[in-house]
Amino acid sequence: MCFYTGRYASSHGAQWNNFPLRVGEHTLGDHLRRAGMECWLLGKTHMKADAEGMVRLGLSPDSTIGARQAECGFDAWIRDDGLWGQGPDGFYDERRSPYNEYLRSKDYPSQNPWADFANAGLDGDQIASGWFFANSDRAANIREEDSETPWLTTQTIDFMEKNDGPWLAHVSYIKPHWPYIVPAPYHDMYGVSHVMAPLRHEAERHNPHPVYGAYMQNRIAAAFQQDKVRNKVIPAYMGLIKQCDDQLGRLLDHLERTDRWHDTMIVLTSDHGDYLGDHWLGEKELFHEQSVKVPLIIFDPRTEADGTRGTTCEALVESIDLAATFVEAAGGEVPSHIIEGRSLMPWMRGETPKWRDFAISEYDYSATPQAVALGVAPKDARLFMVFDGRYKLIHAEGGLGHLLFDLRDDPNEFYDLSGSDSHDDIVDRLYGHLAQWGRRLSQRVTRSDADIAAMRGKSLRKGILPFLVDGNEVDEDLTQFYRGKAPADFTKGE
Amino acid sequence: MCFYTGRYASSHGAQWNNFPLRVGEHTLGDHLRRAGMECWLLGKTHMKADAEGMVRLGLSPDSTIGARQAECGFDAWIRDDGLWGQGPDGFYDERRSPYNEYLRSKDYPSQNPWADFANAGLDGDQIASGWFFANSDRAANIREEDSETPWLTTQTIDFMEKNDGPWLAHVSYIKPHWPYIVPAPYHDMYGVSHVMAPLRHEAERHNPHPVYGAYMQNRIAAAFQQDKVRNKVIPAYMGLIKQCDDQLGRLLDHLERTDRWHDTMIVLTSDHGDYLGDHWLGEKELFHEQSVKVPLIIFDPRTEADGTRGTTCEALVESIDLAATFVEAAGGEVPSHIIEGRSLMPWMRGETPKWRDFAISEYDYSATPQAVALGVAPKDARLFMVFDGRYKLIHAEGGLGHLLFDLRDDPNEFYDLSGSDSHDDIVDRLYGHLAQWGRRLSQRVTRSDADIAAMRGKSLRKGILPFLVDGNEVDEDLTQFYRGKAPADFTKGE
Numbered sequence: 001m002c003f004y005t006g007r008y009a010s011s012h013g014a015q016w017n018n019f020p021l022r023v024g025e026h027t028l029g030d031h032l033r034r035a036g037m038e039c040w041l042l043g044k045t046h047m048k049a050d051a052e053g054m055v056r057l058g059l060s061p062d063s064t065i066g067a068r069q070a071e072c073g074f075d076a077w078i079r080d081d082g083l084w085g086q087g088p089d090g091f092y093d094e095r096r097s098p099y100n101e102y103l104r105s106k107d108y109p110s111q112n113p114w115a116d117f118a119n120a121g122l123d124g125d126q127i128a129s130g131w132f133f134a135n136s137d138r139a140a141n142i143r144e145e146d147s148e149t150p151w152l153t154t155q156t157i158d159f160m161e162k163n164d165g166p167w168l169a170h171v172s173y174i175k176p177h178w179p180y181i182v183p184a185p186y187h188d189m190y191g192v193s194h195v196m197a198p199l200r201h202e203a204e205r206h207n208p209h210p211v212y213g214a215y216m217q218n219r220i221a222a223a224f225q226q227d228k229v230r231n232k233v234i235p236a237y238m239g240l241i242k243q244c245d246d247q248l249g250r251l252l253d254h255l256e257r258t259d260r261w262h263d264t265m266i267v268l269t270s271d272h273g274d275y276l277g278d279h280w281l282g283e284k285e286l287f288h289e290q291s292v293k294v295p296l297i298i299f300d301p302r303t304e305a306d307g308t309r310g311t312t313c314e315a316l317v318e319s320i321d322l323a324a325t326f327v328e329a330a331g332g333e334v335p336s337h338i339i340e341g342r343s344l345m346p347w348m349r350g351e352t353p354k355w356r357d358f359a360i361s362e363y364d365y366s367a368t369p370q371a372v373a374l375g376v377a378p379k380d381a382r383l384f385m386v387f388d389g390r391y392k393l394i395h396a397e398g399g400l401g402h403l404l405f406d407l408r409d410d411p412n413e414f415y416d417l418s419g420s421d422s423h424d425d426i427v428d429r430l431y432g433h434l435a436q437w438g439r440r441l442s443q444r445v446t447r448s449d450a451d452i453a454a455m456r457g458k459s460l461r462k463g464i465l466p467f468l469v470d471g472n473e474v475d476e477d478l479t480q481f482y483r484g485k486a487p488a489d490f491t492k493g494e
Numbered sequence: 495m496c497f498y499t500g501r502y503a504s505s506h507g508a509q510w511n512n513f514p515l516r517v518g519e520h521t522l523g524d525h526l527r528r529a530g531m532e533c534w535l536l537g538k539t540h541m542k543a544d545a546e547g548m549v550r551l552g553l554s555p556d557s558t559i560g561a562r563q564a565e566c567g568f569d570a571w572i573r574d575d576g577l578w579g580q581g582p583d584g585f586y587d588e589r590r591s592p593y594n595e596y597l598r599s600k601d602y603p604s605q606n607p608w609a610d611f612a613n614a615g616l617d618g619d620q621i622a623s624g625w626f627f628a629n630s631d632r633a634a635n636i637r638e639e640d641s642e643t644p645w646l647t648t649q650t651i652d653f654m655e656k657n658d659g660p661w662l663a664h665v666s667y668i669k670p671h672w673p674y675i676v677p678a679p680y681h682d683m684y685g686v687s688h689v690m691a692p693l694r695h696e697a698e699r700h701n702p703h704p705v706y707g708a709y710m711q712n713r714i715a716a717a718f719q720q721d722k723v724r725n726k727v728i729p730a731y732m733g734l735i736k737q738c739d740d741q742l743g744r745l746l747d748h749l750e751r752t753d754r755w756h757d758t759m760i761v762l763t764s765d766h767g768d769y770l771g772d773h774w775l776g777e778k779e780l781f782h783e784q785s786v787k788v789p790l791i792i793f794d795p796r797t798e799a800d801g802t803r804g805t806t807c808e809a810l811v812e813s814i815d816l817a818a819t820f821v822e823a824a825g826g827e828v829p830s831h832i833i834e835g836r837s838l839m840p841w842m843r844g845e846t847p848k849w850r851d852f853a854i855s856e857y858d859y860s861a862t863p864q865a866v867a868l869g870v871a872p873k874d875a876r877l878f879m880v881f882d883g884r885y886k887l888i889h890a891e892g893g894l895g896h897l898l899f900d901l902r903d904d905p906n907e908f909y910d911l912s913g914s915d916s917h918d919d920i921v922d923r924l925y926g927h928l929a930q931w932g933r934r935l936s937q938r939v940t941r942s943d944a945d946i947a948a949m950r951g952k953s954l955r956k957g958i959l960p961f962l963v964d965g966n967e968v969d970e971d972l973t974q975f976y977r978g979k980a981p982a983d984f985t986k987g988e
Contacts, residue, residue: 010933010935010936010937011937012937013936013937013938013939013940014938014940015938018949019938019940019941020940020941021940022518022937022939022940023518023551024516024517024518024547024550024551030550050940052940053518053940056518056524056559057517057518057551057553057559057563058553058557058559059551059552063552065550065551065552069551083958084957085953085956085957085958085959086956086957086975087954087955087956087957087958087959087971087972087974087975088955088971088972088974089952089955089956090956091956091957092953092956092957092958108981108982108984109981109982110981112975115957115975115976116980116981117982117984120976120980121985122980122983122985125979125980125983126977126978126979126980127976127977127978127979127980129965129973129976129977131959131960131962131965131973131976132962132963132964132965132976133961133962133963133964134963134964139985140985141980141982141983141984141985142984143984143987178960178961179960183985184985219961220960220961223961223962223963226963228963229963282961283961364938366943366946367946367949367950368950369950369951372950377943378943378946378947379935379943382933382935384933397933431929434929434933435925435928435929435932437932438929438931438932438933439504439876439878439891439928439932441504441873441876442504442507443504443505443506443507443516443937444507444508444509444513444858445507445516446507446508446513446514446515446516446544446546446547447513447514449860449871449872449873452860452861452872453872455512455861456861456862456863456866457863458583459579459586460581461581461582461583462579462580462581462583462584462585462586463579463580463581463585463586463609464577464579464581464586465579465581465625465626466625466672466673466714467627467672467713467714467717467776467777468625468626468627468717469626469627469628469717469720469722469723470626470627470628471623471625471626477581477582478581478582479623479625480581480582481580481581481606481609482609482614482621482623482625482626483620483621483623484620484621485619485620485621486610486614486616486619486620486621486635487602487603487604487610488602488603488611488635489616489619489635490602490611490635490636490637491615491616491633491634491635491677491678
């Protein structure tokens with residue numbers, strides 16, 4: 001939602017999976033369409049519509065406006081959230097799955113071929129579900145070209161053939177998301193010898209911060225603390241990534257073949273990293289670099305970007321910056337009273353703009369077992385990260401204190417310095433940044449700075465004249481409607 | 495807007511006059527109607543509709559939903575914002591004025607009888623406009639019963655006769671708002687002898703905080719620093735208030751006569767105070783008690799409130815608490831993920847709930863000449879007050895520093911202590927409250943705490959089973975859809 005709105009999580013409020021984005025929140029689609037660019041979704045988004053808010057405002061999901069509200073501002077070319085799990089309480093996601101429909105059209109004999117073929121291997125003649133790590137080294141029981149990543153690539157090529165644009169296409173691959181299983185030849189392209197040792201340290205387990213401690217003890221962490229799990233999962237994970245690379249190659253080849261290289265900007269990123277056992281953790285929670293630092297590669301074909309081609313930008317870039325970047329790339333003006341991120345285009349052009357001094361990341365763990373384990377109220381189950389390029393402060397609400405890492409002296413983030421008095425000044429400084437950020441202007445979305453400048457003094461010329469002693473203080477034309485002969489006298493009574 | 499939403503200004507974003515309240519923002523009307531209570535507006539509101547947002551969402555102001563969005567969640571029985579000023583650039587407010595229509599129907603011979611009669615006196619046969627302080631001691635050229643306050647009272651009685659309810663009626667008098675002029679007999683009921691000396695001190699003018707300094711130098715302050723202005727304005731102001739008192743009496747008599755005393759809760763309050771020359775200031779800006787401390791009288795007819803009748807509550811109550819109070823009074827449940835205020839009903843019942851430790855007030859002066867004079871960017875032209883019952887810290891964004899008052903030792907707030915090192919700990923403590931408040935959860939409006947608790951663990955029973963080694967870790971029914979004979983084998987290629 002931060003990518004889609006260009007706003008911080010606590011500004012847009014959809015802070016976790018299945019927290020609906022409130023109706024009316026401005027999205028990239030709103031801004032781009034205003035700048036003359038279409039905005040399409042292909043693949044996965046976990047955007048949850050604010051169905052209650054839509055009913056309250058009388059918006060039907062069948063209308064164009066309603067559909068965009070329900071799809072986070074995108075026009076959905078093909079949406080498939082890619083999690084077609086089924087259990088005793090039914091399907092996790094009750095929408096239609098274009099991907100499952102595709103597989104059925106290809107004669108995969110199942111009501112849920114996503115589960116039975118794309119995300120399962122074979123154990124003899126038995127289903128070996130990719131949900132279970134024990135099966136992650138098996139080949140998925142599917143033709144490679146029918147698996148999720150090639151399928152979405154084919155859809156994207158089809159989209160590009162049918163739409164001249166200008167458009168933004170959010171091509172959103174579900175993989176390498178779990179279930180961790182990949183078809184041949186990717187399933188055995190990597191093996192145990194490719195699995196790096198986990199980056200973790202015994203010091204981390206000694207009296208850890210309570211939230212970190214709770215996460216180290218959960219089911220995910222317990223799994224990834226085991227070599228047998230890592231040795232099964234990571235080669236499959238690498239295979240899934242290699243498949244993504246290859247499919248990205250297909251997309252790039254298509255752009256080259258159709259001569260659209262020169263006018264297509266390409267941005268590759270991800271919404272989170274993955275611990276995979278580092279720091280005794282699994283998955284994507286918390287703020288170590290493994291989780292919070294995501295890839296971001298921007299290819300801008302324009303000559304203005306030639307000077308920075310192939311270079312790396314070390315600035316404190318945030319996910320919210322992409323929305324601003326895309327609005328500028330589309331030729332629009334970034335509405336800085338709505339989008340909190342900043343356009344990266346100056347960096348692309350080799351400029352060195354005055355930039356933010358600290359990056360923020362937020363995490364709401366209210367819906368997790370960790371919040372229950374810690375006895376933290378939902379409103380307090382929130383974490384904030386402030387990083388100034390060297391020091392990283394993590395602040396936990398609910399009186400749960402801080403973590404502090406010095407990434408220059410401790411790039412692996414093994415040693416929490418928050419308990420050391422000698423770092424009080426650093427904690428104070430970073431906490432001050434966080435306090436200032438907390439008071440940021442994020443909701444004045446109906447008035448731009450320019451609107452405000454234009455408001456100043458306007459009422460005077462529309463007859464609002466308070467605080468004059470006798471009217472002679474201002475030009476005569478301002479008081480013209482308040483002078484003259486009285487049309488009647490009512491002061492004497494009836 | 496804080497009263498109407500039960501949310502802080504920086505949560506709802508409509509931080510100043512004519513900053514539209516964003517479409518979809520939850521209002522008192524939404525909450526009350528859900529609890530089975532109507533929500534009506536009579537009189538003034540400076541709510542500005544988010545016309546752009548309504549167009550974006552396809553909402554017509556003519557529809558019921560659209561009209562409520564445009565009227566801040568109220569059904570408008572009769573809306574009249576009461577500022578029918580006219581100048582060379584036209585009318586300040588381009589809506590229709592029911593009050594002007596009423597006056598014309600009563601044969602006041604003018605296109606704008608609000609200006610020519612209700613808010614003007616006579617100087618011989620000439621209009622003596624109430625806009626000018628020099629005329630404030632004249633009688634308004636209108637029959638008293640036709641002036642604004644009696645007119646709205648009559649409208650309210652008419653409303654009550656036609657609507658059985660249950661309803662909330664926001665009866666919003668424009669007066670004693672400027673223009674300062676009142677009809678006989680109120681115009682000479684008070685005189686110079688009733689004007690108290692201004693509460694101000696030379697110490698305040700010595701090296702003041704830059705924002706305070708800028709306000710002390712504006713046109714409003716300059717006017718109210720003069721005795722000749724105060725001596726003209728304050729008697730008229732007192733007359734206007736006495737007229738309000740008398741008209742409130744009419745309303746109360748009507749309730750008594752119609753036997754609605756026993757089931758009508760009455761709340762009297764105001765949206766700001768007035769300096770009237772105190773602290774060298776005029777009007778309502780900044781955070782001295784004259785401005786920020788408003789009257790709040792609640793009459794609850796129920797026996798549960800008998801124990802506190804006639805008593806005063808010293809708790810740190812905020813304007814946002816009223817919305818919560820009204821929802822509880824209507825029998826609804828206060829949606830604490832949307833309404834940030836807290837119901838006052840426990841205090842009414844004589845309970846002593848655990849309460850907030852500090853009160854917050856906010857002020858956005860971006861559209862004022864003071865922001866221009868100080869060279870402050872619109873986003874930084876904001877002030878925050880934190881008050882713990884004794885100390886009051888005022889924090890100015892944009893690096894403009896603090897003010898600190900000790901209301902126990904300096905109840906008149908003459909001495910800014912922020913420059914004194916001996917108060918560093920107090921500043922730190924209050925600033926810490928402000929920082930915590932800044933990170934409050936204010937935008938997660940689509941998920942309640944109860945929703946979040948209900949989300950926990952639900953996905954497991956809907957087939958989302960990550961982080962299992964072989965599936966034997968969980969009950970067999972959870973994995974039933976991921977086991978069994980494979981329907982086909984695609985692993986061998988075509």
